[in-house]
Amino acid sequence: MFNIEKYFFYKNNVDFSNDILKLILLDTWSFIIIQGQDSKIFLQNQLTIDIDELDNHPLCFFNALHCNVKGKILTNMHIFKYKYGYCYIVKKNIVKYYLNQIKKYRYIYKIDFLLQKSQILLGVSGINSNKILSQIFNNYDFSSNKQNLFIYNNNIFLKFMSPIKRYFMILDKKHAKLLIKYLIKRNILVYDSDQWTKFYMEIGYPIFNKDNSIKFFAQESNMEVFNAINFNKGCYLGQEIISISKIRKKKNKSLFLLEGSANFMPSFYDELEFYNNQKNDIYKIYSRGGILSAIKFNNNIIWIQAILKKEFQFSSSIKLIKDKHSNFCIKKFN
Structure with missing residues (x-):
């Protein structure tokens, strides 16, 4: 039996370096396969992108949002x-929460959902990652x-080019074992999904995960930058709200990256406060939170990803209420 955990028992902490070749266990991610004669029309009526683009570009993946009828992001x-x-x-x-949220729509269409079973999700990143994969896979x-x-x-x-060349891989056990042994034999460092x-x-x-699902509107997420919203396609779930927000340029919140230190790892329900340079005031915000994710580096620096009120862009000092x-400051995206 292939026990993947033994290869990732001693994982390195998150580090800032992008160039060094890394093997990453992506066990906090999963995938859903949708099949059936109505699969295309189902997705066309649900997602924020034009599904025809997927058919026209079979060698490409796209980014998309699935929103509810009120235009809030499910995932x-x-x-x-x-x-x-x-x-x-x-x-x-x-995954389980998502499928439960859309089950009322699933009964209308002739579709089936297949979930991850024996496949293993891994990531490889670094400047020469494509050359290494080529060596492993004939x-x-x-x-x-x-x-x-x-x-x-x-x-x-799936190949990503930013912030460094990297690959998200869905592998069967045979090829996962081949890749892991090849890289570990060459002393490639291993990391967890952080x-x-x-x-x-x-x-x-x-x-987006279960904790922050259906909490934020599409335009607040920064997904437009990743071409995840097509404003020219026909009707889809949440389109009216999304289109009105676009026309009115209504966007009270934005995605931020915060860098700093704290005595604990924050979660979605933790509150933040900030000092506003323009108004000389301290604000307590989000009784239910706005934090999407947080990670800690090997030097104990913490990054927080959060959707917050736009006033945050003027802040000089940000703190966790608890x-x-x-102490955190805003860090620009790469």
């Missing part, structure tokens, strides 16, 4: 055409700039 995803249906990648802890070419999706013997590779989260936070890609000694 975001990477989605791509796969065999006779579509596959999208989401946080693992939201000289398969992972370097093409014309595609960001690669499939080798039913194993799936290192992958660090990449997302660095570029301003929001991380830790008066904490």
Whole structure:
């Protein structure tokens, strides 16, 4: 039996370096495959992107949002055409909740959902990551700039170029074992999924999970930067609210990356306060929180990703309410 945990028993803490080759266990992520004769029309009526684009670009993955009827984000995803249906990648802890939220729509369409079973999710990052993968997988070419999706013997590779070249991989046990042994034999450092989260936070890609689902509007998430909202397609769930917000330029909150220190790791329900340079006031905000994710680096620096009121852009000092000694500042996205 292949026990993946033994290879990741001693994981490194998150570090700032992007260039060094890393092997990352993505066990906090999962995927959903949707199949059936109505799968395309179902997604077209639900997601914020034009599903025709997926059919027209079978070697590419896209970013998308699934919102509720009020225009609030249920989850975001990477989605791509796969065999006779579509596959999208989401946080693992939201899968059950997500499927329960959309079950009323599932009964209308002839569709089936397939969930992760024996597949293993791994990440490889670093300047020469494509060359390493090519060596492992029989000289398969992972370097093409014309595609960001690669499939080798039913194993799936999503290529990202920012903030560093990296690959999100859905592998069967055979190929996962092959890759892990190859890299560990060469003393490649291993990390948990917080290192992958660090990449997302660095570029301003929001991380939605069960705790923060259906709490924020689409335009507050920064997903427009990742071409996740198509304002020209036909009707879809939440479109009216999303379109009105776009026309009226109504956006009271934005995604922020905070860097600093604290005596504990913050979660969604932790409150923040900030000092506003323009008004010389201290504000307590969000009785229910706005924090999407938080990670700690090997030097104890903490990053917080949060959707907060736009006034935060003027703040000079940000603190966690429960830790008066904490101190954070806004960090620009890469």
